[in-house]
Amino acid sequence: MRNRLKILRAQRKWSQSVLGDKLNVSRQTINAIEAGRYDPSLPLAFRIARLFEMTIEDIFECDDDLPPGP
Amino acid sequence: MTHQQATRRYFMIFVPSMIGYMVATIGVVWARDHADLPAMGLYVLAALPIIAILCTFWAHWRFITEIDEFLRTIQIKAVLFGLVCLMVMASVWGTLENLAGAPALDVFWLVPTFWLSYGAAALVITRRDGGVF
Numbered sequence: 001m002r003n004r005l006k007i008l009r010a011q012r013k014w015s016q017s018v019l020g021d022k023l024n025v026s027r028q029t030i031n032a033i034e035a036g037r038y039d040p041s042l043p044l045a046f047r048i049a050r051l052f053e054m055t056i057e058d059i060f061e062c063d064d065d066l067p068p069g070p
Numbered sequence: 071m072t073h074q075q076a077t078r079r080y081f082m083i084f085v086p087s088m089i090g091y092m093v094a095t096i097g098v099v100w101a102r103d104h105a106d107l108p109a110m111g112l113y114v115l116a117a118l119p120i121i122a123i124l125c126t127f128w129a130h131w132r133f134i135t136e137i138d139e140f141l142r143t144i145q146i147k148a149v150l151f152g153l154v155c156l157m158v159m160a161s162v163w164g165t166l167e168n169l170a171g172a173p174a175l176d177v178f179w180l181v182p183t184f185w186l187s188y189g190a191a192a193l194v195i196t197r198r199d200g201g202v203f
Contacts (some may be wrong), residue, residue: 024072024138025138025139025140026072026073026137026138026140026141028073028140028141028200029138029139029140029141031200032140032199032200033140035200037199037200038140038143038199040139040140041139044139
């Protein structure tokens with residue numbers, strides 16, 4: 001998944017540590033999400049969306065077409 | 071809870087437990103070799119290092135439940151790698167013992183095998199994925 005977390009964080013002049021504290025996760029977790037190495041769980045994605053007062057879709061975007069279901 | 075707090079809580083249990091394990095093991099070996107204890111007495115004494123080592127397992131379990139989801143993913147991947155190494159060692163050597171008459175391997179060595187392979191995997195995955203050492 002791609003995401004706009006880095007841009008949104010920069011707009012607010014928050015460091016990764018500050019954002020991590022606000023979301024109760026580590027700086028490393030924020031770094032991994034921003035770098036696209038880790039896709040957050042749905043509860044964390046909701047917490048991120050609430051913090052930025054946006055929807056999950058406004059922040060996260062799927063890289064490719066979703067694979068077909070069963 | 072922050073990663074630092076979880077790590078601190080982990081070491082607050084792990085370090086005393088390992089010290090207790092070493093002291094208890096030395097004590098049990100000394101008692102076995104120098105004191106004329108009944109077999110049941112040795113079993114009771116041997117429970118001391120066992121309890122200490124179980125405390126380290128519990129501390130590790132608690133650590134994994136207290137860190138955040140990304141760091142937990144790294145830990146779980148490392149634990150899975152450690153378990154795979156453990157199962158490979160047990161099944162390969164067990165088969166060699168049963169079918170080829172290989173010398174019996176002390177099951178005690180399964181736990182260090184797990185910790186070493188888990189530790190190596192945790193380092194590699196953390197370095198690759200950007201977690202915390």
